[in-house]
Every structure is written in C-alpha cells, then in structure tokens.
Amino acid sequence: MSDTSSLPEYAIEAIDLKKTYGGTQKAPPKEALKGVDLKVRRGSIFGLLGPNGAGKSTFINIFAGLVKKSSGTARTWGIDIDKDSRAARAAIGVVPQEINMDVFFTPYETLELMAGFYGVPKAERRTEELLAAVGLEDKRNAYVRQLSGGMKRRLLVAKAMVHAPPVLVLDEPTAGVDIELRRQLWDYVRELHARGTTIVLTTHYLEEAQELCDEIAIVDQGQVVACEPKEQLLQRMDRKTLVIEPAEALSAVPGELAAFDAEIREDGALAISYRRGQESVAEMIEKFRASGGRIDDLRTEEPDLEDVFLALTYNREDA
Template identity: 50%
Template sequence: MSALSLNHVSKVYPPRSAGWRGLLRPGMKQRPGFQALNDVSLTVEHGEFFGLLGPNGAGKTTMISILAGLAHATSGSASVCGHDVVTDYKEARRSLGVVPQELVYDPFFTVRETLRLQSGYFGLHNNDDWIDEILYNLGLDDKANANMRALSGGMKRRVLVAQALVHRPPVIILDEPTAGVDVDLRRTLWEFISRLNKEGHTILLTTHYLEEAEALCGRIAMLKSGRIVALDTTEALLARVGGADLEDAFVRIMHNEDALKASA
C-alpha cells in the first residue's frame, strides 16, 4: 500500500462555448476541452520526500486537486494511503494535508482560532499542545492571538502550512509553499518539514525553486503537458541527463523529451 497512488489518471476539463453566457451564436465554434492530465500513473511510497516538477500549466495542481478530492478524474483512479479518493473519501482526506498555492484565509479569526477550527473539521477538540508545537516550529508563536488579516503575506503562508499539519496527516502535499516568501520562512519551513519526514511523514513537493527539490527530494517526477516525461531518483536523473544540477537537467528534459524516457 503506497502513500499516494495514481493509476492511469486523465483529466479533461469540459469545453466552454465562445458565446455570451455559454450560448453559441451563429458562426461561433465550440471550444475544445482542455486535457490537464493524460494517462498518468505514479506511486509515492511511505516516508518518501518526493518532488513533482513541471512548468506552469503542466498539470501539477490538477493532480493535487484530484488527490485532495477537489477535482474528479475523467478516467483512472487515485488513492491516499490505500483509500480511494472517491469511494473512501473521508479516510483519504483525513490522511492528507495540503498547503495550496493561494493565500486563502478567514479574516475574522485569530491564528489560534483558525487552527482550532481546522482541528474541529477532523474531530479534534483538545489539540492545543500540538497547535502550540506547530506555532513554535513555524515561528508563529508570537502571532497566535493576532487576527489573520493583520498578518503579512509570509505569515499568512505559515498559517496555511500550520493548517495542513494540524490533524497530523501521514501525507503532506506542499504546492509551491515558498513562492514569494523570505529566506527566513524558507529555512524555518524546511527544517520543520524535514524533521516531519524523518519521523515518517510522506512529503510531496511542487516548487519552481529547483535547488530546493535537489536538496530535499529523494525521487522526482517531471510533468509536461499533462504527461510524466521523467521519473527517477534525483541522483539518477542528473547522471542520465548529464546536467550540472537539477535546473540544468530540468531545462534539457523540458526542451527535449527524448533526453530522458519516463521510467516507472
């Protein structure tokens, strides 16, 4: 039983008509649907620190949305810790913590209230000890009673990380968690996440900071136009492509798919 599994997953978003309010007018053509994922099969084992890389629009966020139950696959199946994300969605979601790209927050609550509310979604009502530990490790302990709308963008992103961790999920997905944040947050975040990984948590990371992926991830998949075009250990990818570093290897693969055939 893998931590994360996708089996021949495809996702096609339905076409939008070119007309006003979804109505086609004479002479207008129906726009084709958009295929975000195309027959993707992938497994991430328990305890891995796994990197999912690709350019904007490659399908990374769509894959994460399917795993999190926010989108349904057009075909194929996905599971979290052996729980199908459709037929056993409650356990699948309980096993997963997701840090999204977007800054989403409720402006009416303090940081601590936000984390207590998130705990309640999972039936955890006496969770303050773990909340205190998360706040400390993410450098939020002095902001615990601050209103969310009063925080800086970097502090709000720390709260998103805390929300994903508050129910102690065995699998954590970080969707570009350090985009636009300062060096201090990046260092604090990676120290804490690396510690959780050593304690047995599975981590899936998407990032455009490829030096982060190279330093942290034991195995990496690269997506392009909804397909996996590379899948191997970080060391093996560098050796096979011949790049000086992961960024160099990434550029070579994205510009020349024949540089490396996808492997299982």
C-alpha cells in the same frame, strides 16, 4: 522500533489517471492529465516539477478532493479516493499556493476551527504545538490580517497539519518569500519528514527540489516524462564541463582544442563540455598546455536539476 508492516508501501498512487476539463464556446476541452502513472513511496520527500499548465495542480487537487478525475485510479495511504473519499482526504494535508484564510480570525482560532472541521476531539488537538512548530506562538492572538506574508504561509502549513495526516502536500510553499524564510520552511519540512510524514513538494525553484527531495517526477503536458531518484535523474545528463581559469586572458579558444566543445565565458574562463567516459580531461589539459596556456585554476561542473528539467521539457510541443 515501531512496526511498519501494516503501513502502505506507497503514500500516493495514481494509475492511468486522466482528467479532461469541459470545453466552452470559446475553447475546446482541455486534457489536463493524460493517463498519469505515479507512485510516491511512504517516507519520501517527493518532488513534482513541471512548467505552468503541466497538470501538477490538477493532480494534487484530485487527491485533495477538489477536482473530480475523469478516469483512472487514485489512492492515498492505500485508500481508494472513490471507495472511501472521507478517509482518503483525512490521510492528506494540502498547503495551497494561495493564502486563503479569514483575516479576522487569530492563528489560534484558525487552527481550532480547522481541527473542528476534521472532527479532531478537543483533547487530541495540537494547536499550541503547531503554533510553536511554525514559530507563531507569540502571534497566537493576533488577527491574521496583522501577520506578514511569511507568517501567513507558515500558518497555512500548520492548518494542513491539524489532523496529523501521514501525507503532506506543499504546493509552491516558498513562492514569494525571502531567502531566510525559505530556509526556515526547508528546516521545518525536514523536521516533519524526520517525524515520519511523507512530503510531496511542487515547486518552481529547482534549487529547492534539489536541496530537499530524494525522488523527483517531472510532468509536462499532462504526462510524466521522468520519475526517478534524484541522483539517478541527474545522471541522465551525461555531460560535464571542465572549467579552466587561465593565468593570462584568452582572446580565442586555442586551436589545439578546436575539436572539443569549448567556449570562453564572460569571466574569461575557458569552459569545455564533454561526455563522461568518452573524452579525457587529462587530454584537454595537456592540449591547453601545449597551446602555451598556463592554468591558474580548474574545476569540473556537474549538471544540475535545471539542466535535466530543460532537457526533458524543452520543445516537447514540437515533438
């Protein structure tokens, strides 16, 4: 077992991190980050969610060295980005949402060039290994312009890993790719994580965050509105839904269930929303049967991450 006592507890730390973009004649200054406090544990797959304009990209770009913070403290792998910016940037790899590569280079040349930028000695480069890992070994000598969109996105992941950073940030990694490729990228993310890489994932696909992440932060209007283990975050929504599929079609919610939050769905199922521990599922079923209804099937539905996301961010502009 390897010794981890010398490794930092947190892969990324932000303390009262603020960023304000300067205004113009047509627009006032924009406060993108409003004192963000956020810590990403080493070894986690951390989800960073939020609507467009929430501040996710600004946050990531500060750690990538692409945006200068206005104030606050930022550390990558325990290294302050102000005190040792070069070492801090070497500890992180960022896979951008935009595909930004020279289309007249081959995948092999692209990775070799990037490794050179990071000062990786030739004897320590892992170009062939990375090409194989992202399934591009058979395209090593093709021009980037000949690659499909999915192949280019996989090459972006390999580019970010040429210097073997302990922290990898994936900014919308599966935007615009098909379901099969999305699953392939998910598998590769899990493989990197299993090797010890800390993953930070921003995504608009809530299914993706729920599938991959073990801890999630939700950012809205430049502030962190939640940061918890995924299961704990899901438990914020204390409502469940009992779904009854009746043996005979219903024209209306039975009167016996009028006191409950019940509705008939388009597929004919009767959905009853209730609070955990406050309302009895057995009582709902009993009242349905008392109304003369017969049950063909029933199930309960748990809230998913999308429900939590909407509950935490909806109408915050009016708050």
